[in-house]
Amino acid sequence: MQTQSWMIILAAVCAALVHFCSSAVESHSALADQISSLPGQPRVSFQQFAGYITIDEKQDRSFFYYFVEAENDTTALKPLVVWFSGGPGCSSVGGGAFVQHGPFRPSGDILLTNKYSWNREANMLYPESPAGTGFSYSANKSFYTNVNDEITARDNLVFLKNWFIKFPQYKNRELFIAGESYAGHFVPQLAQLILESSVKFNLKGILMGNPLMDFDANYNSVPHFYWSRGLISDSTYKLFSSKCNYSRMNIEQTSGSLSPACLAVRSQYSQEVGDSVNRFDVTLNSCLPSVDPQPQVTENVDVCIEDEVNKYLNREDVQKSLHARLVGVANWSMCSG
Helix, strand or coil, rough: CCCHHHHHHHHHHHHHHHHHHHHHHHHHHHCEEEEECCCCCCCCCCCCEEEEEEEEEECCEEEEEECCCCCCCCCCCCEEEECCCCCECHHHHHHHHHHHHCCCCECCEEEEEECCCCHCEEEEEECCCCCCCCCEEEEECCCHCCCCHHHHHHHHHHHHHHHHHHHHCCCCCCCEEEEECCCCHHHHHHHHHHHHHHCCCEEEEEEECCCCHHHHHHHHHHHHHHHHHCCCCHHHHHHHCCCCCHHHHHHHHHHHHCCCCHHHHHHHHHCCCCCCCCCCCCCCCCCCCCCCCCCCHHHCCCHHHHHHHHHHHHHHHHHHHHCCCCEEECCCCCCCC
């Protein structure tokens, strides 16, 4: 009886040691990605991590991610939100974290605190997906010409699985998959794979802002939106209706070959709207030095924030702090492809 008791105790100790050792390895892996402080960053109480998650070891394909823990998460109950930006090929780190709802916004050489940061209520994970976006990469360049929504969805699932291996303490948190624009494809496709996966996730819901669900329906609504707000003339609006609709113009522009009809429409449209109007909030000032002060209601909005983010994330000291590297590209860019 005594021998049996000792065997039970010994088995329990061995199991505890195995668990301790595996946890130590996982913790060490995550600690290697911990950010001590970003250049110009104010003092904060939460932790940040950034680095790479391997997607395909044979093809040398990896996603870059930026992770911000929730503020004041003393009960370890705040959810995990995974944010995808659109494009496809636009950075969730640049767009989601540093422009929209991350804890900081670049301003010159420093980072300003964003008082509306989502990490006040949730742990925020920003993966740059698909490979080729931002700091994410594929050593096999043929991947960039063959990638599609189905491949991206599978890669996003692999990312989540491998990220939870690195951060096992978040595996049982309530999980929300979120995104904007083309993430109207990414988010539901990933959610479906999660539900079908043999690996269990605590998925609670999906969130989508201005999602691109149907290409023609979404894009062809843009001219009407601009026209109804006086941003384009009646004649330009009629050209979109009769000569070349917005959907066709974007398809031809992406392929690199604009037809004479679409070229004429784009030329007239560009003269009236240009690149200075923020299509997500047309009430904002243009990003030009000559404009009048913007309305007080939006005085806290930096209309040149994307320029600031581009400069910040291309700084060598910032990339070093983020454990990021440029693979196959000369510079980080907000959108690629």
